[in-house]
Amino acid sequence: MDLHLHTPASNDYKEPGVTYLQFLQQAEAKGLDIIAITDHNTVAGYAAMWEEVEDLLKLEKTNRLSPEEKLKLAEYRRLSEKIMVLPGFEVTATFGFHVIGVFPPGTSVRKLEHILLNLNIPEDKIELGSSEVGSTADVLTCYREIAEAGGLVIAAHANSSHGVAMQGWDFVGGQTRIAYTQDKNLHALEVTDLESTSRRSTRNFFNGSKPEYPRRMHCIQGSDAHRLVKDPKDKSNPWGVGDRATEVMLEVVSFEALLSLFQGNDFNRTRPARPAAAAPFDPIKAVRAQGPSIVQSFHETFSPKTARMTAIIADVVAFANTNGGSIFVGLNANPKLPPKGIDRPDEAVELIRSEIDKSVTPPIDVDILVQTSEGRKILEIKVPKGTDTPYVLAGSQIFVRQESETVPAMRDEIIRLVEQGRAGRAGAATPEMKPPVEAVAPGATAPSLTAASADMAAEPAVPAISLAAPAPRTGVEVIDSAHQDNVWYHTVQDLRNKNVVRNVTRFSARHLWRYAITEREDNPVQEDQVTWIGDLGLWKTYKRAGVKRYNLVQRDSQGGLHVYYGVTEDGMHGPWAQFIQEQETEQEAETEQESETGQGKEHDVATVSEPVAETDVLWDEVDTVGEIEPTDMS
Helix, strand or coil: CEEEECCCCCCCCCCCCCCHHHHHHHHHHCCCCEEEECCECCCHHHHHHHHHHHHHHHHHHCCCCCHHHHHHHHHHHHHHHHCEEEEEEEEECHHHCEEEEECCCCCCHHHHHHHHHHCCCCHHHCCCCCCCCCCCCCHHHHHHHHHHCCCEEEECCCCCCCCCCCCCCCCCCHHHHHHHHHCCCCCEEECCCCCCCCCCCHHHHCCCCECCECCCCEEECCCCECCCCCCCCCCCCCCCCCCCCEEECCCCCCHHHHHHHHHCCCCCCEEECCCCCCCCCCHHHHHHHHCCECCEEEECCCCCCHHHHHHHHHHHHHHHHCCCEEEEECCCCCCCCCCCCCCCHHHHHHHHHHHHHHHEECCCCCEEEEEEECCEEEEEEEECCCCCCCCEECCCECEEEECCEEEECCHHHHHHHHHHHHHHHCCCCCCCCCCCCCCCCCCCCCCCCEECCCCCCCCCCCCCCCECCCCCCCCEEEEEEEEECCEEEEEEEECCCCCEEEEECCCCCCHHHHHHHHHHHHCCCCHHHCEEECCEEEEEEEEECCEEEEEEEEEECCCCEEEEEEECHHHCCHHHHHHCCCCCCHHHHHCCCCHHHCCCCCCCCCCCCCCCCHHHCCHHHCCCCCCCCCCCCC
């Protein structure tokens, strides 16, 4: 399918002499089954094509068709049986953002023009096909109006010019970007880097793993064609009809099936289309390039034996209790290793499904798909975010997902899951958590370890302080510590969700938390070890599971230090992005942080390279049409 095609009805079309029959013939030549006509702020192209067909039908009815007209009508009929032509438009919203609306076949021109008028497209410009139409409706209103009219809502070229990811819009806040890309009425993002295997591709950015962008989005590509055939000399937009198409898996070719797909949560039924001679796109390879995350896990082998099966089911519970996700069985996360695969996948599916039904309480409905990669069968278990938390394994074990790991839930997390589940069952919104504690022990070189108070459950004191920048959005901060009976008890804040967990010890902590606590107890930060830029600093970098992590530091207004451990690039927004290191030293590439697991000795501190300029890494500073490299976008 190609859902972003212009015709001569757009005033910036590059080949105004093209006929609509040639347009359809080129779609056939490119192997397209579904197309959408999406001219700028008009449906004049769609209307003109069907007016031509209707005129031919009238002439046929009165036996007045010329031989040439008979051939033309026969060709229209032949092509209409092969290609589903969908009406639509590319509307220009406030500030120039482009939104595509696609509608069912047979939708009247009058209805489509009525929608455009409701979106403040001036009546005197509705036939012009221009992207310059003055003051129109805002992006969210466009989404809502199109969706309520029964249309498919697509953010056009979201990651490039006029896209809702807002490259170059440095005066617009992150909350606006979140709203424009996560709105409930938005069905899909059209992106220009769908085939990219980069960890920073737009598809990977919107895969549900980012703290501020938790809704996973369908990503597709479209040609945005303003000519029939590709012209490599055109550097701004060389594409012709079908040159950037998307393959979509449908049970039947219909608008209803297409809309249902984009309203659902199966993200494996779309992929970039390639010429028949090209190597087929392998979505499993793309998954492996992303690696383990809060929404992905990998199990190389499958066995019905208790230990291996329990590890898989524990992931099911963790994903249901967190943000949902996919579990891949028969596949190592390392993309350099060939897939091991599952020998009897259908049998494995039944065994896993039976074990989930038997062991997980309350019931959770998962989809188990059989995928193929490099000739091997891989299972993908798709787990939705649960609405009846907490989900429990074997009656008593509660797991959550922390970054790339499944871990037992701590007491405060279990309480929070119970509250969320109660709210969900009552049909209410999830209760708001208390604001996180922002600081401890102001004035100390490193946050001090003070004696325990009489009441270990009391809230930590919150000094009146201010911070130059919000904390990063991944990693952890140890915000308070107390000593009792020769044991340090810590209060830890998960920077992803701002949840606070109290009374954590080095021995009860999970991997990343254990690393943070060990560092705090044995190796507190020293200011002269930090590379400072103003009140923000980079202390250490290290790698774990192939992912670079950063220990960052921030001075508060009273001189206290806030240390953020294990921050990934995904969480380094705004001014923190200036510390992202594009080039790794050899020492960093070989270093594996063993103290996160509490085993082995601490690694040597990696050499800290000179921070790169903020404009080199921030998504909203990039101004290219091709592949982008997004970080979090506040």
